[in-house]
Amino acid sequence: MIDALLLDCEQTEGGVNLLMKSVDLGSRLDVVPLYELGDVDLGAYRGLLIGLHADQRYLLARKSQLETFLQGGGTIVFCGHVAYPFLDELAPYQAIPGYTVDDLEVARASDHPVWAGVDPRHLTWRRGVAGFYGRGANPPPAGARVINTLGRGRYPVDFEVAPGVGGRLLVHAGADLWSYTDAGNSAERMVPQLFDWIAKGEFAKGEIGR
């Protein structure tokens, strides 16, 4: 079994190229063009990485394939803003209305292996600028574990949930987590920890309600 399959959307600013060429993580990853998903046997993979540039209308058309993958115990990681809910646990993105810098501060809501040892300040700030990590939330469904929040309004920017059909779903309402490969600080840890978490195939600390 291969740890992950990443759907390539032929766009810059997605972190795909960095990840593909990384010797350790790249060797645990296959990459296929998004529109070839229908021809892929997802049974060969533990995880499916879907990034911010994905055509979500296409993903919605592939919903039953995604659900079959989850049903078989697969893990889906989605980064981006939900526009077309392509799984039952996804709901349309809500930006923080009229956000200011204070609304963009990342705070840990619960421990998660992917974020272990990651300093939230390294997520909040990049070169003194806030907002790269997230500016809103994909509203989590009931029973989800909220991992990180934004600002005083505690907007759930990251959550994990056990989908009704089975498997695991991790959702980040921002740019691709795998684009932090060269962050140069503790944010880098998210990328190998994401692969390890997918490979391990267990829920983070305790049970997640359905």
Add this chain to the structure above:
Amino acid sequence: MSLAVVEGGCYYHHETIHAERFRGRFDRAFYAPDLAEGDLDDFTAVMVADRISPTVLRAKRRLFLHYLNQGGTLIVLGENQAHTWLPGVEWTFKPTNFWWWLDKGTDPGHRIPNPDHDVFRYLPQRAVVWHFHGLLHPPAGAVPLVTIAPEMGGGPDGTLLYDHPGVGGGKGRLIVTTLDPFYHNGSHFMPMATAFLAGLLDWTDATFRR
């Protein structure tokens, strides 16, 4: 007199086309993978949103060329690899500097060689000054609208936006840019990209939707 937009099913296309800010500025939206024979025939102008799968756009290339051949106006935004499917378009890679604005007083190199062009009655010149993705090299007959000064790394003809009436020796008009405002506006993250699109759409309203 009407304007169509071609989009790629990404969240930022959905947000830009359907959210309140620009709602009603496009008379019709076509999902690029479903674009069919005759769809574009009745529109005075067609905008191709930035960051659609270049593979999909190349697959629909004949429809766009047919539209130009009929005398249509095609406005093609950035990160679409337009140089691989549109007449006269040449492009070279240039590393994107997302951080130019952190140094106050820095001249990023943008120049407006034809300030009397109609588009600048609606598009504020300052709204074109943000990071860009590579340089276009306009062919003979094209009117450069935003260039990068040679001393700022633009070379002899580095251009971010140009207008090419009579493109390919026909009746069509091609406007092409390397700027990607749907992505940034639809991601709620770069006010200048939103200002650029607002100006561009004021121009398309006045020119193609009267």
